[in-house]
Amino acid sequence: MNAERVIEIKSLNKFFGDFQVLTNVDLSVSLGERIVICGPSGSGKSTLIRCVNGLEQFESGQIRVDGISLNDPGGVDRVRSEVGMVFQQFNLFPHLTVLENLTLGPMKARGLSRKAADALAMQLLERVRIPEQAHKRPRDLSGGQQQRVAIARSLCMKPKIMLFDEPTSALDPEMISEVLDVMVELAEDGMTMLVVTHEMGFARKVADRMVFMDGGEIVETGTPSAVFEAPKSQRFKDFLDKILQH
């Protein structure tokens, strides 16, 4: 096994009831690699990355993250401490301040002191450029700011891998770039990233590899320049035509 491979997914199958959402999905990700997953809605792309940190269970197949198998009992908990996740709906904790949102994990799961956790949190808020919002409640922030807080909250756990599940889909257009900028910086710092998004500009700029999914299968993978120039499958071609129309 290649030690560089931080995520290895082998013949993954998942069902919602009788409906098969994922069919024989194979994917391996190297350390530091940035992967953008795209595809029409219902293609299983969100489900796929949610399987990686155990938010979804799967019926058959194997997932190994940083050498830890999700099939093992207790594997999920250990994997989750390596993997950060950013959600479409931000999912900030509304009853806590921004700072408390960031420090909850480090203090309760990592056992950091309040002082150490606060320092870490402020450092990450600086990084996403909203330290001045530290003592506000999430609802007093704009969507773009909330999503940046969510990114900082994940980074507080010092993850090896970051999963992004349509991080800009719930944002007003003018706020998309402030979130993407933070993600680009993260990529430049060498973070391993799996990003489900329709932001093709971001994909072109950041992705080492594009993964196109449709109907629960990986239809096509390749470097952004290759797939954008000449998509091999008709399905990917149709999809790109649709989203790049505007």
Added chain:
Amino acid sequence: MTRGVKLWALLAGMLLLAGCSGTGNWGWYVIDPSTPQGQSNVKFLIGGFWATIQLSLIAAALSMTIGLLVALPGMSANRWIRLPSRVYIEFVRAIPLLPMLFWVFYGLPVVMRSLGFPITIDAFWGAIITLAISDSAFTAEIYRSGIQSIPKGQTEAARTVGLTYSQTMRYVVLPQAIRRILPPLANQFIYIVKMSAFASVIGMQELTRRANELVVTEYRPLEIYTLLILEYLVLVLIISFFVRWLERKMGADESR
């Protein structure tokens, strides 16, 4: 709320007036504090307050604890963990309070003795056990609906920042759910206070039992039961005020 108080005060005043007018068959003298007999009667009746309060508070605290312990496994993704919780709720909810009280008071000691635990259950604890268990089925459902009203994304976010299930509940879900849980829980507490009157039938010396005993010696049921109702009213109004205050306090905290 203050309007409610005024209405009741008006009603009580009218009853008193009617009683003093001398035309009806009223006899407020039995609870007239200006006479020595009336004063001792009133003292006797009011003496039940403490027992009723104690009974209700302990039963409510137990019910809320049992309710949570029943509700949490009831929300498990695993149906075999869910099942016992469902069975408990459906079973307990179906038993009327009075038969359960009789069963606990007269039957439970026999069951325990045959199992090798010779215990005696006095009226106080018999009433508390019954009230707590019968109410816990309802509090469990209140917790469940409150917790399930918190979006799933909250739990997912908490788990992805490394919190365990119980930490997620404690720091993320319950603090948000409590505001939705509190009003129906307060309702349940008021219900317990009123249902504690059933403890009188197994001889617990609370408000209702004392009223009954006085009626037997004084033959003045109307006046004595009127005072009894007013006693419960006072108790419930105090609880209502307290709950309103609590809700306001938490609401203010939340809106900031």
